[in-house]
Amino acid sequence: MTTTAPSGFVRDEMIAPAEPPHVRASMLGWIGERLFNSFGNATLTVLGIVGLAALAWPTLRFLLLDAVWRGTERTDCLAETVGHDVGACWPFIWAKFDQLMYGFYPASERWRPNLVYGFGALLLAPLLVPRVPHKTLNAVLFFGVFPLVAGVLLVGGVFGLPEVETRLWGGLLVTLVISFTGIVGSLPLGILLALGRRSDLPVVRSASVVFIEFWRGVPLITVLFFATYMLPLFLPGNWKIDGLLRVLIGVILFSAAYLAEVVRAGLQAIPRGQFEGAMALGLGYWRMMGLIILPQALRLVIPGLVNSFIALFKDTTLVLIVAIFDLLGQLRASFSDPNWATPATLFTGFAFAGIIYFVVSFAMSRYAMFTEQRLRAR
Amino acid sequence: MRRPSGDDGVEAPPPVALVYNPKVRSALYQLALVLTVAWLGYQFAVNAAANLGARNIASGLGFFSNTAGFGVNLSLIAFEETDTYGRAFVVGLLNTLLVSGIGIVLATLLGFAIGIGRLSSNWLVARIAGGYVELIRNLPLLFQILFWYLAVLSTLPGPRQSLSIFGTIFINNRGFVVPALRPAEGFVYVAAAFGLGVLAAIALGLWAKRLRERSGRSVPVLWKAAALVVGLPLVTFVAAGLPIDADLPRIQGFNFVGGTRIIPEFLALLAALTIYTASFIAEIVRAGILAVPRGQTEAGLALGLRRGQLLRLILLPQALRIIVPPLTNQYLNLTKNSSLAVAIGYPDLFAVFAGTTLNQTGQAIEIIAITMAVYLALSLVTSVLMNLYNSRVRLIDR
Numbered sequence: 001m002t003t004t005a006p007s008g009f010v011r012d013e014m015i016a017p018a019e020p021p022h023v024r025a026s027m028l029g030w031i032g033e034r035l036f037n038s039f040g041n042a043t044l045t046v047l048g049i050v051g052l053a054a055l056a057w058p059t060l061r062f063l064l065l066d067a068v069w070r071g072t073e074r075t076d077c078l079a080e081t082v083g084h085d086v087g088a089c090w091p092f093i094w095a096k097f098d099q100l101m102y103g104f105y106p107a108s109e110r111w112r113p114n115l116v117y118g119f120g121a122l123l124l125a126p127l128l129v130p131r132v133p134h135k136t137l138n139a140v141l142f143f144g145v146f147p148l149v150a151g152v153l154l155v156g157g158v159f160g161l162p163e164v165e166t167r168l169w170g171g172l173l174v175t176l177v178i179s180f181t182g183i184v185g186s187l188p189l190g191i192l193l194a195l196g197r198r199s200d201l202p203v204v205r206s207a208s209v210v211f212i213e214f215w216r217g218v219p220l221i222t223v224l225f226f227a228t229y230m231l232p233l234f235l236p237g238n239w240k241i242d243g244l245l246r247v248l249i250g251v252i253l254f255s256a257a258y259l260a261e262v263v264r265a266g267l268q269a270i271p272r273g274q275f276e277g278a279m280a281l282g283l284g285y286w287r288m289m290g291l292i293i294l295p296q297a298l299r300l301v302i303p304g305l306v307n308s309f310i311a312l313f314k315d316t317t318l319v320l321i322v323a324i325f326d327l328l329g330q331l332r333a334s335f336s337d338p339n340w341a342t343p344a345t346l347f348t349g350f351a352f353a354g355i356i357y358f359v360v361s362f363a364m365s366r367y368a369m370f371t372e373q374r375l376r377a378r
Numbered sequence: 379m380r381r382p383s384g385d386d387g388v389e390a391p392p393p394v395a396l397v398y399n400p401k402v403r404s405a406l407y408q409l410a411l412v413l414t415v416a417w418l419g420y421q422f423a424v425n426a427a428a429n430l431g432a433r434n435i436a437s438g439l440g441f442f443s444n445t446a447g448f449g450v451n452l453s454l455i456a457f458e459e460t461d462t463y464g465r466a467f468v469v470g471l472l473n474t475l476l477v478s479g480i481g482i483v484l485a486t487l488l489g490f491a492i493g494i495g496r497l498s499s500n501w502l503v504a505r506i507a508g509g510y511v512e513l514i515r516n517l518p519l520l521f522q523i524l525f526w527y528l529a530v531l532s533t534l535p536g537p538r539q540s541l542s543i544f545g546t547i548f549i550n551n552r553g554f555v556v557p558a559l560r561p562a563e564g565f566v567y568v569a570a571a572f573g574l575g576v577l578a579a580i581a582l583g584l585w586a587k588r589l590r591e592r593s594g595r596s597v598p599v600l601w602k603a604a605a606l607v608v609g610l611p612l613v614t615f616v617a618a619g620l621p622i623d624a625d626l627p628r629i630q631g632f633n634f635v636g637g638t639r640i641i642p643e644f645l646a647l648l649a650a651l652t653i654y655t656a657s658f659i660a661e662i663v664r665a666g667i668l669a670v671p672r673g674q675t676e677a678g679l680a681l682g683l684r685r686g687q688l689l690r691l692i693l694l695p696q697a698l699r700i701i702v703p704p705l706t707n708q709y710l711n712l713t714k715n716s717s718l719a720v721a722i723g724y725p726d727l728f729a730v731f732a733g734t735t736l737n738q739t740g741q742a743i744e745i746i747a748i749t750m751a752v753y754l755a756l757s758l759v760t761s762v763l764m765n766l767y768n769s770r771v772r773l774i775d776r
Contacts, residue, residue, distance in 0.1 A: 034501040041500045048502045203408035207415070217757040218750045219714035225732050226750070229742040233429045234422040314518035321721050328521055335528065346529040354517055354525075361516035 062087035063351060068344075077342040089344040093352050096334045100352070103170015103325055109162065113173050116150045120180075128367065130374065143184050166244035170325035172356065174244070178251055178326065179313040183259075183305075185252040190259025191298075195289060197260065198267055208260070215257035221318050223254045228322045247319050255312050262304035266297035300375065306368035310361050327353055426743060433740070441739045442467070448734050450725040452641050463735050470730030471752065477644060477726065478713040481651040485712060486705075488652060489659025494689065496664050507660065514657035520718050522654055527646035527722045537633050548627055548634065553645065555627040558638040564621035571614035572607070579603035643724035647716065655712045662704045666697035699768075706764035710757050717753070727752060 036042045066087030068077045075081050077089035093100070102110055123142040126132040154177070157163035169177070196208030215223065227250030232241060241249075270293055278288035298305075320329030331353050335346060396402050430437055442464040449459050454472045457465060495507035514522075532551050535541065540548035540555070548555040579602075586599045615621070627637025670693050678692040717728035732749045736742060 034499065037499070041503075044498075044500055045502050048500075048506050052506065201404050201408050203411055207411060214754070217754040219717040219728070219753055221717045221720065221728060222732065222746060222750050222753060225736075225742075226746050229736065230746050233426045233742060236425050236428075310516075314516075317518040317520040318718070320520070321718075328518070328524065332524065332528075343533070346533065350521070350525050350529050353521065357518055357521060358513070358516045362512065365516065 062344075062347065074340050074342050074345075077344055086342075086344050088348040088351060089340075089342050090348065092334075092340045092342070092345055092348055095340065096330075096337075096349075099334060100171045100327060100330050102173050103330060104168040105164060105170070105173065106162075106168070109156070109164055112153045112156070112161070112164075116153050119146060119149065143187070147181065147184050166242050169244065171330040172327045174319070174324060175313070175316050175326040175328075177244075178248065178316045178319060178324075179309065181248050182251040182255050182312050182316070183309050185248065186254075186256035186259050187305075189252065189256035191263050191294065193256060193260035194263035194267055197264055212257045212260050215254050216261070220251075220254055220315055221321055223250045224318060224322050226250060227253075243322075244324060247322060247324055251312070251316075255308065258308055258311070259305070262301050262308055263297065265304065266301035267293065269300050270297050303368040303372040303375070306364055306371065310364045310368070313361060313364070314357065327356065430743075435740045437741065437744065439744060441735075441741060441744075444739075446735070447738070450730060451723070452644060452725055463739070466730050466735060467727070467748075470725060470727035473725050473730075474713070474716055474719075474727040474756075477647055477651065477719070477724070478716045481648055481655065481712050481716065482709050484648070484652040485655040485659055485708070488656035489708075490663050492656060493660035493663025494667070496660060497667055499685075511657045511660050514653055515661075519650060519654045519715055520721060523646060523650040523718055523722060526649045527642065531642040531646050538629060540629075546626060548629075548637075551642070552633075552639065553642045554640045555634045555637045556640065557627065558625040558636065560623045560625065562621045562623050564618040567618050568611050568615045568621065572611040575606040575608075575610035578610075579606045582606065641724070643719070643722050646722055647719050647724045647726075651712055651715060654715075655708055658708050658711075659705060662701055662708065663697070666701035667693055669700050670696045702764060702768045706761060706768075709764070710760055713756055713760065714753060 035045045064087075066085055067090055068082060068086055068088070069090050071077060071089075071091035072095075073091075074089075076091055077086055079086050098107070098110075102113060105113060120142075123138065123146055127135070127138050127142055132138070152158060153161070154169075155163065155166070193208050193212055196204045197212065199205050199208070224247060227246045228243070231246055231249065232239075235241065274292055274296065275288065278292040283291065316326055317328045319326050320332065323329075325333060331349050334340070335349060397406070443462050445459075446461055446463050446466045447459055448466075450457055450466070450469055452473060453469045454476060455465075455469060457469050492507045492510055495503050496511070498504045498507070531553075534549060534551040537548075537550045537552060540550040542548050546557050579599075582603055583599055586597045590596045625636045625638075627634045674692055674696065675688065678688040683691065716726055719726040720729040720733050723729065728749060732745055736745045739745070
């Protein structure tokens with residue numbers, strides 16, 4: 001290659017070949033390769049081990065080793081009584097457990113939420129397993145019939161059930177009611193908005209776009225304030241809407257805008273041929289959508305729907321700002337109980353609620369990943 | 379899906395009732411929608427007027443010039459109880475911008491570090507980063523805000539038992555007390571030296587780039603640039619006789635005098651927003667880097683680049699194109715989420731305006747509408763800015 005003009009970019013003598021890479025199959029080899037292959041990596045590894053130990057050991061001691069498990073009052077959780085440093089004060093949780101789960105739902109009526117949980121679990125479990133047949137019937141029961149039954153059971157006032165006002169509801173019950181109603185109520189609206197956004201009719205399309213972008217552009221808390229303080233002003237003066245219902249309306253409007261975008265992604269993924277095929281068969285718009293397009297599109301967006309549900313589940317915590325006592329709100333209220341004021345109370349409460357939130361969200365996110373992989377495998 | 383109309387001259391369609399004509403039909407649907415919306419709007423307006431009249435609530439924006447009568451615990455501009463609601467609005471807006479601005483910077487740094495960490499060849503680092511993302515993403519943000527505020531910051535020791543860092547920064551349950559720094563006479567030279575350093579560093583970078591393009595010789599600039607930007611002002615600072623007045627905090631009685639107190643509400647909100655958003659940014663960064671084809675990594679390694687160079691010169695520039703749009707979304711989310719400040723009493727726009735002002739004036743319609751409009755406008759501005767950046771880093775097809 002002597003004909004090439006000299007250039008700063010090109011080397012003119014060969015460099016010595018590099019050593020072949022070492023492949024070590026042993027355990028030590030793996031550690032050397034993955035953790036200590038360079039000075040920088042070794043430093044990171046050591047720092048990581050030290051950091052983990054500094055975090056994990058106190059956590060373990062707090063939650064299990066030094067924790068107080070049995071007791072009936074705050075003195076059982078004080079270091080003077082126990083004789084060593086105390087970790088979590090679990091008796092606090094046992095004492096507040098009913099409140100954290102049901103709020104002030106009357107104790108004699110708590111079989112009703114429990115029955116609702118039971119129904120819900122019975123209908124939900126087969127819906128989540130792809131192999132179980134009768135998915136359509138199952139979905140209709142879960143999304144259509146179950147909310148009505150649950151509503152009647154929880155509110156009461158008919159069939160001889162005493163009425164339980166929603167301001168008595170609280171804790172995990174309210175968290176679950178809001179997230180479930182939010183998703184069930186917003187799904188039909190979200191689908192309509194998604195269809196509207198892809199509609200040929202300019203007025204419908206722009207109305208959908210404005211609606212979606214508006215609710216997506218404002219924080220949920222402003223939506224909750226809108227529903228709590230502004231909505232009653234817009235309705236005739238003799239209409240009294242329940243506080244929980246107002247929040248539900250706000251959550252449904254907010255979450256419908258997000259679901260619309262999820263569903264729209266599914267609609268866009270359906271090949272054009274499906275639309276054309278349906279039209280060639282002479283189906284009108286609604287039958288084309290209902291029989292051909294939506295069944296395919298909704299199946300595609302199951303992971304997205306589950307992810308929206310996780311977001312909604314976490315977002316329900318915001319209702320405590322408008323004085324609805326969900327799990328977190330009930331927890332915060334229980335902190336102010338002077339009968340349980342110990343140094344460990346706060347951390348114990350956060351640990352308990354944190355575990356609930358984490359387990360539910362994590363399980364759902366794993367389920368979303370599972371459905372995603374199933375879709376990809378097809 | 380436009381249906382073919384009958385005017386293409388093939389064969390006139392059989393006569394049908396007017397309602398089956400697609401054009402008439404779509405016009406009818408749209409008219410129905412418009413009428414419904416208009417009717418709803420009219421009903422709302424009538425009801426609102428009646429309700430406001432019945433409750434004796436004023437309407438209009440006149441309240442902006444009324445005296446607020448409440449104090450705030452953090453304000454970037456001077457604010458007294460005798461100031462107006464209008465000024466309180468500005469105070470809240472500035473506080474929202476303050477916490478979101480700092481939060482965005484910190485969350486980006488932390489998020490990129492963790493996202494890159496998840497792809498590290500170091501097994502332990504990748505696992506720690508993965509654990510962070512899973513843990514933080516699955517806990518509600520408000521839970522985290524309350525955790526930092528109630529469980530961490532308010533259980534710190536009281537002012538007299540403050541944890542002290544070299545006697546200059548004090549950490550206690552009423553926040554962090556840091557020295558207040560005020561520029562003294564002669565500080566202008568330091569500022570000038572800083573400006574000069576930045577200009578010189580830019581010039582050095584340009585020169586090095588030109589040299590590399592011409593001759594292929596690459597000159598390490600980073601350290602020299604850092605020396606120019608940091609060192610030059612530092613030397614001037616010492617030479618000018620340390621022209622800064624540091625007001626060191628010291629304990630007097632039960633509290634601190636001097637220094638600046640950073641309120642715990644700000645710290646808790648900032649910590650929670652940063653840590654929460656960083657976990658989402660980390661996932662975006664990871665997905666962006668993974669989307670760069672593997673051949674790019676291999677080609678970079680074959681050229682003899684080190685891992686740091688590979689990341690900086692090959693992977694990140696390509697990944698950024700994928701990262702920027704969802705990253706914008708996260709910035710918007712962080713800004714919107716800063717409204718959760720109301721739960722712990724950080725005086726952001728929402729807490730000051732939709733919280734206290736709404737409580738005092740009762741003008742729900744105006745106040746909530748304005749609050750929503752501000753957040754919408756912030757969203758819009760952020761989107762526009764990020765779209766500008768996005769069009770800059772976009773792949774240009776030749």
